[in-house]
Amino acid sequence: MICLTLSSSTLDGCCGQIRRNRDYIDIAELRLDLLDGSEAEKASVFPAMAGIPVILTLRRVSDGGRCALSERARRQLLLAALDGDFAYVDIEEDVKKSEVEAKAREKGVKIIRSFHDFEGVPEDIYSRIHHLTERGDIAKAAVTPHSIHDVLMLFHVADELKDVPKIIVGMGEWGIPLRILYARTGSFLTFACDGEPVAPGQVSARDLKLLYRADRVDDRTAIYGVIGNPVLHTSSPAIHNPGFDVINYNAIYLPFLVDNIRHFFTLAEYLRMRGFSVTIPFKKDVLMYLGNITREVKQIGSCNTVVRVPGMWKGMNTDYYGFLRPILKDIEKGRIRNSLVIGAGGASQAIVWALRNMGVKVTILNRTLSRAESLAAVNLCEYDTLDNARNYEGQVDLIVQTTSVGLYPDFDANPIEGFRFTGREVVYDIIYKPKMTKLLKVAEEAGCTLHFGEEMLFEQGKLQFELFTGYHYPNGIHPLI
Ligand code: NAP
Numbered sequence: 486m487i488c489l490t491l492s493s494s495t496l497d498g499c500c501g502q503i504r505r506n507r508d509y510i511d512i513a514e515l516r517l518d519l520l521d522g523s524e525a526e527k528a529s530v531f532p533a534m535a536g537i538p539v540i541l542t543l544r545r546v547s548d549g550g551r552c553a554l555s556e557r558a559r560r561q562l563l564l565a566a567l568d569g570d571f572a573y574v575d576i577e578e579d580v581k582k583s584e585v586e587a588k589a590r591e592k593g594v595k596i597i598r599s600f601h602d603f604e605g606v607p608e609d610i611y612s613r614i615h616h617l618t619e620r621g622d623i624a625k626a627a628v629t630p631h632s633i634h635d636v637l638m639l640f641h642v643a644d645e646l647k648d649v650p651k652i653i654v655g656m657g658e659w660g661i662p663l664r665i666l667y668a669r670t671g672s673f674l675t676f677a678c679d680g681e682p683v684a685p686g687q688v689s690a691r692d693l694k695l696l697y698r699a700d701r702v703d704d705r706t707a708i709y710g711v712i713g714n715p716v717l718h719t720s721s722p723a724i725h726n727p728g729f730d731v732i733n734y735n736a737i738y739l740p741f742l743v744d745n746i747r748h749f750f751t752l753a754e755y756l757r758m759r760g761f762s763v764t765i766p767f768k769k770d771v772l773m774y775l776g777n778i779t780r781e782v783k784q785i786g787s788c789n790t791v792v793r794v795p796g797m798w799k800g801m802n803t804d805y806y807g808f809l810r811p812i813l814k815d816i817e818k819g820r821i822r823n824s825l826v827i828g829a830g831g832a833s834q835a836i837v838w839a840l841r842n843m844g845v846k847v848t849i850l851n852r853t854l855s856r857a858e859s860l861a862a863v864n865l866c867e868y869d870t871l872d873n874a875r876n877y878e879g880q881v882d883l884i885v886q887t888t889s890v891g892l893y894p895d896f897d898a899n900p901i902e903g904f905r906f907t908g909r910e911v912v913y914d915i916i917y918k919p920k921m922t923k924l925l926k927v928a929e930e931a932g933c934t935l936h937f938g939e940e941m942l943f944e945q946g947k948l949q950f951e952l953f954t955g956y957h958y959p960n961g962i963h964p965l966i
Contacts, residue, residue, distance in 0.1 A: 486510075486511035486512050486673065486674040486675075486700070487509060487510045487511055487512075487674065487675060487677050487690055487693050487694060487699065487700055488510065488511070488512045488513065488514055488540065488674045488675065488676050488677065489502065489503065489506050489509075489510045489512075489513045489514070489676075489677055489678070489679060489690050490513075490514045490516060490676050490677065490678055490683045490687070491503070491513055491514060491515050491516060491519070491679075492516070492519055492678070492679065492681075492683045493519070493520075494519065494520055494521045494524065495520065495521060495524050496520070496524050496527060496528070496530070496531050496534060499513070499515060499520075499531070499535075500534050500535065502679045503535055503536065503537060505679060506677075506679055506690045506691065507537075508694070509677075509690040509691050509693065509694035509695065510537070510677065510690050510694075511537070511538075511674075511700075512537060512538045512539070512540065512572070512674060513535060513537055513538075513539050513540070514539070514540040514542055514575075514676065515528060515531055515535075515539050515540065515541055515542065515571075516542050516543075516544060516550070516683070517541070517542065517543040517552070517562060517563070517566060518542075518543050518544045518545075518550040518551040518552035519550075519551060519683075525543075525562060525566075526562070526565070528541070528562075528565075528566040528569065529565060529566050529567070529568040529569035530569060531566075531569060532569045532570040532571050532572075533569065533570065538572035538573070539571050539572060539573075540571065540572065540573040540574070540575060540597065541563065541566055541567065541569075541571040541573065541574045541575065541594075542574075542575040543559055543562060543563050543566075543575075544575075545559065545577070548577060548599075548601040549601055549603060549627075560580075560583055560584065560585050563585045564584055564585055564588060567585065567588050567589060567592065567594065571594055572594065572595065573594060573595045573596070573597050573623075574589045574594050574595075574596055574597070575597045575599050575625070576589075576596055576597070576598055576599070577598075577599055577600065578598055578599060578600040578613070578617060579600075595622070595623065596620075596622040596623070597622065597623045597624075597625050597652070598617040598618075598622045598623070598624055598625065599624075599625035599626075599627065600613060600617075600625070600626060600627070601627045601628075602626075602627070602628045602629060603629050603656065604629060605628070605629055605630075605631060605635070606628045606629065606630055606635050606638065606639065607628065610626055610628065610639075610642055611642050611645060611646065613626065614626050614642070614646055614649065614651055614653075615646065615649065618649050618650055618651065622650075623650045623651060623652065623673055624649065624650070624651045624652070625651070625652040625654065626651070626652070626653050626654065627654040627656055628653075628654070628655065628656065628660075629655075629656045629657050629659075629660070630655050630656075630657070630659040630660050630663075631657075631659060632659065632744050632745065632748070633659070633741065633742070633743050633744055633745060633748045633749050633752060634745065634748045635659060636655065636659055636660070636662055636663065636741075636752065637748060637751060637752040637755060639653060639655060639660075639663055639670070640663070640669075640670060640752070640755060640756065641755070643663075643669075643670035643671055643672070644670075644671075646671070647671050648671075649671075650673055651671065651672060651673065652667075652672045652673050652674055652675075653667075653670050653672050654672075654675075654676060655686070656686055657686045658686050658717055658742050659686075659742055660686050661686050661688065661717065661739070661740060661742070662710075662739055662740075662741055664676070664686065664687070664688055664693075665688060665693065665697050665699050665737070665739045666699070666702060666708070666737070666739070666756075667699065667702075668699065668700065668701075668702040668703065669702055669704075669706070669708075669756070675693065675699065677689060677690035677693050678690070696722055696723065696726055696727075697722065697726060697737055697739060698726065698730065698737065699737070701735075702737055703735070705735055706735050706736060706737055707734070707735065707736040707737075707759045708736070708737055708739075708756050708757070708758045708759065709725060709736060709737065709738040709739075709758065709759055709760050709761055709762075709953055710738060710739050710740060710741045710758065710761045710762070711738070711739075711740050711741065711761060711762040711763070711764060712741045712743045712746075712749055712761055712762070712763055712764070712767055713740075713742070713743065713763070713764035713765055713766075713767060714742055714743055714744060714765075714766060714767075715742070716740045716741065716742050716743070716764060717740055717742065718918075719740050719764065720917070720942065720964065721738065721740075721762055721946055721949075722738050722739060722740065723964040724942075724943065724946035724947070724950070724962075724964045725738035725946065725949070725950055725953070726738050727962045727964060728950050728954075728958050728959055728962060729954070731959040731962065732954065732956050732959060734954055734956075736759070736953075736954075741761075743767065746767055746770045746771060746774065747774070750774050750798075758793070759792065759793050759953065760790070760791055760792035760793060760949075760952065760953045761790075761791050762789060762790055762791075762946075762949055763788060763789050763790065763791060764789065765831070768787035768788055768789055768831055769786060769787050769788075769831075771788050771791060771800060772786075772787075772788060772800065774798060775788065775791065775797070775798050775799060775800040776794075776796065776797025776798060776799065777794065777797055777798075777799040777800070778799070778800040778801075779799075779800070779801045779802065781801070781802045781805045781835075781838070782800050782801060782802050784838050785802055785805065785834050785835050785838050786834065787802065787831055787834060787835065788800035788801065788802055789801075789802055789803060789804050789945070789949075790802065790803050790948075790949050790952055792952050792953060801952060802835055803945040803946075803948040803949050803952070804832065804835040804836075804941070804945050805835045805836075805838065805839045806839070806944070806945070806948055807941045807942070807943075807944035807945025807946070807947075807948060808835065808836050808839055808915070808941050808944075808945070809839045809843065810940075810944040811913070811936050811940045811941065811944065812883065812911060812913065812936060813843075815883075815911060816840075816843050816844075816845060820882060820911075821845055821882045821883045821911060822844075822845060822846060822882055823845070823846045823880070823881045823882050823883070824840055824845050824846065824847050824848070824881055824882065824883035824884070824885060825847075825848050825850060825874075825877050825881045825883070825884045825885070826840070826847055826848070826849050826850070826885045826887060827850050827851075827871065827874070827884070827885065827886045827887060827888055827900050827901060828849075828850075828851055828886070828887035828888035828900070829849050829851035829853070829856040829857045829859075829860045829868075830856075830887065830888070830889075832887045832915055833849070833851075833860065833887040834860060836885055836887055836915070837849060837860055837864050837866060838864060840883075840885075841864045841865065841866065845883070846866075846867075847861075847864065847866040847867070848866060848867040848868065848869060848877065848881070849861050849866055849867070849868045849869075850868070850869050850870065850871050850873070850874055850877075850901075851868070851870070851871060851888075852870070852871045852888075852900075854868070854869075854870050857869070857870070871900060871901070874900075874901040874904050875901075875903065875904055875905070878904060878905050878906075878907075879905075879907050881910065882909070882910060882911060883910065883911045883912075883913065884901075884906075884910055884911075884912045884913070884928075885913045885914075885915065886900060886901075886912075886913070886914040886915065886916070886922070886924050887915050888900050889916070891914070891916055891919075891922040891923050891924055892916050892918065893918040893919055896919060896922075896923065897923055898923060899922070899923040899924045899927065900924070901924065904927075905931070906927070906928050906931035906932075906933050907931070908931045908932030908933055909933070910928070910933045910934070911933065911934045911935075911936065912924070912925060912928035912933045912934070912935055912936070913935075913936035913937075913941075914936075914937065914938055915938040915941050916938045917937065917938030917939040917941075917942050918938075920937050920938070920939055921937075925937070943964065946958075946964075
């Protein structure tokens with residue numbers, strides 16, 4: 486089940502949150518500690534207002550909530566709320582036999598026995614979960630993984646406790662795969678938010694339902710993902726998941742924050758992942774784990790796509806073709822023969838190779854000359870410093886911007902400030918946030934033909950989709966990148 490954690494300070498506000506998310510959720514959690522005091526006192530009327538099953542929770546400050554009442558007053562408030570028809574009540578692990586528990590059992594309200602660890606993952610997590618379920622209750626362990634190894638360990642624990650009624654919550658950014666793959670962990674539900682997260686790392690109910698289709702994951706669901714650090718801003722799930730849906734493929738694609746690539750490969754084996762995308766800073770680090778790589782990966786020395794083939798992982802680079810696709814016709818028709826590539830980082834490497842392999846002359850301009858020089862040496866190009874950009878005015882057909890200058894939130898930056906376009910150039914900025922960078926605005930004013938980073942992102946994603954599934958990316962999907 487997808488459970489919406491209600492965060493409004495009034496009961497009416499909470500009902501509004503349920504209405505907004507009704508299509509995405511199965512159950513809601515009323516957090517009395519987030520309500521105004523007078524509203525919390527009226528909480529017993531809420532189940533009748535909600536129209537869906539509701540969990541009753543009054544979270545203490547020590548467990549990450551806002552309830553600063555004495556324990557006695559807290560239990561009184563819970564007890565009064567239990568006059569309403571709540572489906573579940575959350576009682577913390579350390580609360581021994583209480584009137585709240587007695588009333589819940591008497592009324593047939595199911596009990597969730599919870600513990601929270603904001604520091605890490607307790608070593609005795611397995612036995613604690615087990616112990617909490619001894620009286621037929623549902624155990625809830627909200628813990629804080631700090632590495633991909635912790636995430637792997639939690640998937641192990643979840644599998645060991647497969648048939649035990651439980652909720653395993655991975656808090657923080659590291660825990661996001663556990664929240665999305667809650668069905669794979671055998672968790673009874675996952676907590677979701679209405680827009681802004683109530684707890685760290687929460688995913689919105691809308692994304693869980695519509696983007697990830699998390700409630701449809703089962704033992705046969707093929708798992709794909711994107712690894713990086715940082716990675717949570719990625720738009721790739723918005724490309725792959727709708728595509729899987731259209732071709733009726735029981736598969737899911739989600740972000741994995743990674744700190745150690747070897748541990749990630751262990752997790753990928755454990756989850757029997759079928760493939761994944763690779764982003765900064767792992768495009769080179771993955772190479773030593775691959776049994777097979779394509780010619781482009783060998784040339785460029787970086788890999789952004791890994792798929793499982795019999796007996797090994799195979800690495801490919803779709804940045805290369807993703808970049809080329811939007812301008813391929815112009816190159817083939819001879820409209821692009823001569824280019825200026827701004828930047829000499831990882832993305833530039835794939836782009837320079839792609840242009841050189843198509844016979845386009847390339848001059849690399851970079852802030853750090855030595856990087857431009859080494860990239861130029863292996864690709865037989867010219868190179869220069871960024872400061873000399875204006876020397877190339879009117880001399881090239883294509884200008885490709887590959888630096889991070891102009892990237893969100895630095896909207897006003899332009900790596901070649903003052904450069905004058907003739908209006909005949911094709912100008913391609915691979916930054917995709919924002920779509921219209923400062924450089925592209927200047928080029929547009931001069932009448933140039935523009936290409937956007939989101940075109941490259943989408944094209945490379947479509948190629949990945951083909952490698953992942955064997956199907957062409959379906960027409961008519963316009964992911965919000
Ligand atoms: P990278 O390897 O870190 O390279 C960064 C490049 O930017 C280097 O050339 C660096 O120059 C230059 N740079 C950084 N700050 C600068 C500054 N203040 N002034 C001048 N130059 C500066 O990064 P990357 O992987 O190549 O990615 C670069 C950009 O491409 C990012 O914005 C990324 O989002 C985007 N990208 C887009 C796609 C897509 O599909 N559209 C794919 C990949 C990457 P130095 O060598 O002097 O440090």
